[in-house]
Amino acid sequence: MTNVFNPPARTLMGPGPSDVNPRILSALARPTIGHLDPQFVAMMDEVKSMLQYAFQTKNALTLPVSAPGSAGMEACFVNLLEPGDKAIVCQNGVFGGRMKENVERCGATAILVQDDWGKPVDPAKLAQALADNPDAKVVAFVHAETSTGVRSDAATLCKLAAENNCLSIVDAVTSVGGIEVAIDAWGADAVYSGTQKCLSCVPGISPVSFSERAIAAIKNRTTKVQSWFLDMELVMGYWGQNTQRAYHHTAPVNTLYALHESLLILEQEGLEAAWARHDLNHKALAAGLEAMGLSFVVDEEYRLPQLNVVTIPDGIDEAAIRQSLLQDYNLEIGAGLGPLAGKVWRIGLMGYACNQTNVLFCLASLEQVLREQGADIVAGSGQSAARAYYQSQQ
Amino acid sequence: MTNVFNPPARTLMGPGPSDVNPRILSALARPTIGHLDPQFVAMMDEVKSMLQYAFQTKNALTLPVSAPGSAGMEACFVNLLEPGDKAIVCQNGVFGGRMKENVERCGATAILVQDDWGKPVDPAKLAQALADNPDAKVVAFVHAETSTGVRSDAATLCKLAAENNCLSIVDAVTSVGGIEVAIDAWGADAVYSGTQKCLSCVPGISPVSFSERAIAAIKNRTTKVQSWFLDMELVMGYWGQNTQRAYHHTAPVNTLYALHESLLILEQEGLEAAWARHDLNHKALAAGLEAMGLSFVVDEEYRLPQLNVVTIPDGIDEAAIRQSLLQDYNLEIGAGLGPLAGKVWRIGLMGYACNQTNVLFCLASLEQVLREQGADIVAGSGQSAARAYYQSQQ
CATH class of the missing domain: 3.40.640.10 (Type I PLP-dependent aspartate aminotransferase-like (Major domain))
Known part of the structure; x- marks a missing residue:
C-alpha cells in the first residue's frame, strides 16, 4: 500500500514554482x-x-x-x-x-x-x-x-x-x-x-x-x-x-x-507596489551576494529582480551546495540550464517568496554551506550588506 | 475591488466534475x-x-x-x-x-x-x-x-x-x-x-x-x-x-x-469494491427514477452506472427544474448535449458522490420540483423504490 504524501515545507527560491x-x-x-x-x-x-x-x-x-x-x-x-x-x-x-x-x-x-x-x-x-x-x-x-x-x-x-x-x-x-x-x-x-x-x-x-x-x-x-x-x-x-x-x-x-x-x-497590493517590492529585495540580495564574492551573469541594467543568476565560485561542488540547502535548510535554489549548467545558480525572489526574511535566510544558509566547502567568505558579510541596503531604503 | 470567491457547497451529480x-x-x-x-x-x-x-x-x-x-x-x-x-x-x-x-x-x-x-x-x-x-x-x-x-x-x-x-x-x-x-x-x-x-x-x-x-x-x-x-x-x-x-x-x-x-x-477501497458501489447506487437510483415515471435513454445492458441519462417528461420545463435544484437544493444535475439537448437529464453518480445519501437526496429533490411543476408522481415513490432496492441487497 502507498502512503499519504506529505510534502516537506520548503522555501522555494528557484526559478519557479515559487512559494505559494x-x-x-x-x-x-x-x-x-x-x-x-x-x-x-x-x-x-x-x-x-x-x-x-x-x-x-x-x-x-x-x-x-x-x-x-x-x-x-x-x-x-x-x-x-x-x-x-x-x-x-x-x-x-x-x-x-x-x-x-x-x-x-x-x-x-x-x-x-x-x-x-x-x-x-x-x-x-x-x-x-x-x-x-x-x-x-x-x-x-x-x-x-x-x-x-x-x-x-x-x-x-x-x-x-x-x-x-x-x-x-x-x-x-x-x-x-x-x-x-x-x-x-x-x-x-x-x-x-x-x-x-x-x-x-x-x-x-x-x-x-x-x-x-x-x-x-x-x-x-x-x-x-x-x-x-x-x-x-x-x-x-x-x-x-x-x-x-x-x-x-x-x-x-x-x-x-x-x-x-x-x-x-x-x-490589493497594487502592481507598482509589487514591482517596488521585487526591486527592493533584489537589490538587498544582490548586495549580499556580491559582498560574499558572487558575481551576476547579467549586467545590472538588464537584471530581473525576480531571478538572480550568479556564477559559482571556482572549486565549489555546486550540486552538493544545492543538496545541502534542500536537505538541511529546506531551501530550494535553481541550477543552471543548457550552456550555463554547472556554472550558475538561479536564485528566485518571486511573488510571495520575495521578502526580507527569505533574502536574509538565503544569504545565511548559502554562506554557511559555502564556508563548509572552504569558500573564503567573511562570516556575516552577505547579511550585513543586505541589512545595510534595507536600512538605507527605510 | 474584487471580493474573495467563496463557492457554494454543491452536491455535484452532473456529468462531472463530481464531488471531490x-x-x-x-x-x-x-x-x-x-x-x-x-x-x-x-x-x-x-x-x-x-x-x-x-x-x-x-x-x-x-x-x-x-x-x-x-x-x-x-x-x-x-x-x-x-x-x-x-x-x-x-x-x-x-x-x-x-x-x-x-x-x-x-x-x-x-x-x-x-x-x-x-x-x-x-x-x-x-x-x-x-x-x-x-x-x-x-x-x-x-x-x-x-x-x-x-x-x-x-x-x-x-x-x-x-x-x-x-x-x-x-x-x-x-x-x-x-x-x-x-x-x-x-x-x-x-x-x-x-x-x-x-x-x-x-x-x-x-x-x-x-x-x-x-x-x-x-x-x-x-x-x-x-x-x-x-x-x-x-x-x-x-x-x-x-x-x-x-x-x-x-x-x-x-x-x-x-x-x-x-x-x-x-x-484502499479496491477497484472491484468501487465498481460494486457504483453498481449498487446506480440500481437504487434507477429503481427510484423509474418508479417516478422517468425512463432511461440507454438499454439496461449498456447503461453506465455512473451516468444516468433519463428522458424529461412531457410538459416539463427542464431548465427550470435544473435551476430550482441548483438554487434551492445546491444540487447540480446535467443537461443534454447535441441532439439530446432539452430532451434528457444526465444524473451522475461518480466516485465520492456515488453514495446512498446522494441517491435519496436527488430522488427527494427531483420529485418535489417535478411535483411543483404538476408532474403526476406519487409522493415518496422514488425514494421508496430506492430504499427497497438497498434493503434487498443487504
Whole structure:
C-alpha cells in the first residue's frame, strides 16, 4: 500500500514554482463546483478582468489557458502561424529554442536572431532580420528569460515588429507580477505567462492575451488551428462574453479559484507596489551576494529582480551546495540550464517568496554551506550588506 | 475591488466534475514544492504505479498529462497519427465528433462509423469499416460516452482493431474508477481519462497510458509530433525511469498531490469494491427514477452506472427544474448535449458522490420540483423504490 504524501515545507527560491501564499492554498481547497455553474462563470469574468489589470491591457481575449506555460506558448504559435509562414525568433536562452520548436511544428519557418545567454535581445539584430525577411509574419521573444535572468526591451521589440507589419509573441511567464508588463503600451499581439512565478499561484495554467490584430489574424486563417484544445476561437466560445457558453473542455476549477485569489492579492497590493517590492529585495540580495564574492551573469541594467543568476565560485561542488540547502535548510535554489549548467545558480525572489526574511535566510544558509566547502567568505558579510541596503531604503 | 470567491457547497451529480473527496481537497492544499524536488519525483513514481493499478496495465508509459481530458485525447491522436494516415472513428455521441476533429487536425483522414446517440458502438459496423479500409492505422472509440450514458464493448472493439493491424485509442474519461477498465486484457494501445469523474479528483489533468505497440509507432514516426507540449517522447523524458529527468514543463504540483490522494483512496477501497458501489447506487437510483415515471435513454445492458441519462417528461420545463435544484437544493444535475439537448437529464453518480445519501437526496429533490411543476408522481415513490432496492441487497 502507498502512503499519504506529505510534502516537506520548503522555501522555494528557484526559478519557479515559487512559494505559494497560504491564502491561495486555502482558496485552492474550497469545494469544487461545476464548470458551468453560474457562480463559477461569474468568477471566470472576474479572473479575466483582474488578468487585464495584471497585463495592463484592454484586450477582450485575456484568459488563462487550462495548462502550463509551455501550452500557453504553444497556444500563441499554433493560433497565429499557418504552414508556410515565417517567424523571426529571438533566442537568448532556453525558451527561445523552445519557440523555434513551436514554429517548426506549425509547418512554418523560423529565422533565428541569436544573442549570447545572459544578454538581452539586441534590437539592432532584430531590425536587420526584419529587413532581410520582409515576408515574416511573426516576431517572438522572451521578455524575462528564466534560464539566464535577463530582461529584454519588450516595448522596443514589439514596436519594431509592428512597424514591419509583424505580429509579436511575447513570453511573459516570469515577468508578470514581478516587473512591468504593459501589453497595450507595448502594442504586443500575443502574450503568454505562468502562474507559478511572481503570481505565487500553483503551477498548471497559463494566462494569455491576444490583441485585436491577433484575433483578426486568427479569423483570417485559411487552415484550422492544428490543436483542437488550444484553438482560441473555440476557447473564446467557452470564456466569452456570451451568457450561453459553448462547452469546450472542463476548466481546472480549483486551480482557477487559486488564480482568482492570487490576482486579488496582486490587486490589493497594487502592481507598482509589487514591482517596488521585487526591486527592493533584489537589490538587498544582490548586495549580499556580491559582498560574499558572487558575481551576476547579467549586467545590472538588464537584471530581473525576480531571478538572480550568479556564477559559482571556482572549486565549489555546486550540486552538493544545492543538496545541502534542500536537505538541511529546506531551501530550494535553481541550477543552471543548457550552456550555463554547472556554472550558475538561479536564485528566485518571486511573488510571495520575495521578502526580507527569505533574502536574509538565503544569504545565511548559502554562506554557511559555502564556508563548509572552504569558500573564503567573511562570516556575516552577505547579511550585513543586505541589512545595510534595507536600512538605507527605510 | 474584487471580493474573495467563496463557492457554494454543491452536491455535484452532473456529468462531472463530481464531488471531490475532502481528503483530496486537503491534499491539494499542501505546500507546493519544486517539480524537480526528489520528494516530488518519488511521488510521481507512486502516481504512475497507482495509475497502472487503476487502468489494470503494466504499460510503462502510464502518466497524467498536465492538462484536461480533451488534451489527453489530443495527446493520443497527435502522437499516433501522421499526415496522410487514416483513422476509423466510432461516433455515438459528442466525444466521437471531437475525435474526428482531432484526426483531421493531424492532417489524417477520418472514416466515421456511426451509431445512434444512446446506443453502444456496433462491432459489426466497425468490422465492416476495417474490411473496407485495410490501410487504416488507428481505431478510436469512447468506452463510456458522457453525452449519452452508454458503455461500449471495449474488449471486442480493441480486439477487432488489433486483428486488423490497427492501433486502438480509447476514451476512458468517465469510466476509470466507476466500471472496469482493463487496458492489458483489452489490448488497448492508447487510453486517456479524466480525474474529475469517478476518481473524484479536481479537474485539470488527464491520465493516459500507451502500450509498447503504441510506443513503437511513436518511435517510428517520420514527422515530429505537431504538439511540442503533448509530444510523448519529450513527456517520457520528464516522467521516465531515469533519475536525471529532462525538464519539459512545470508539472501541476498541487493537482498531482490531489491525484495521488485520489488514487490512494481507490487503492484502499479496491477497484472491484468501487465498481460494486457504483453498481449498487446506480440500481437504487434507477429503481427510484423509474418508479417516478422517468425512463432511461440507454438499454439496461449498456447503461453506465455512473451516468444516468433519463428522458424529461412531457410538459416539463427542464431548465427550470435544473435551476430550482441548483438554487434551492445546491444540487447540480446535467443537461443534454447535441441532439439530446432539452430532451434528457444526465444524473451522475461518480466516485465520492456515488453514495446512498446522494441517491435519496436527488430522488427527494427531483420529485418535489417535478411535483411543483404538476408532474403526476406519487409522493415518496422514488425514494421508496430506492430504499427497497438497498434493503434487498443487504
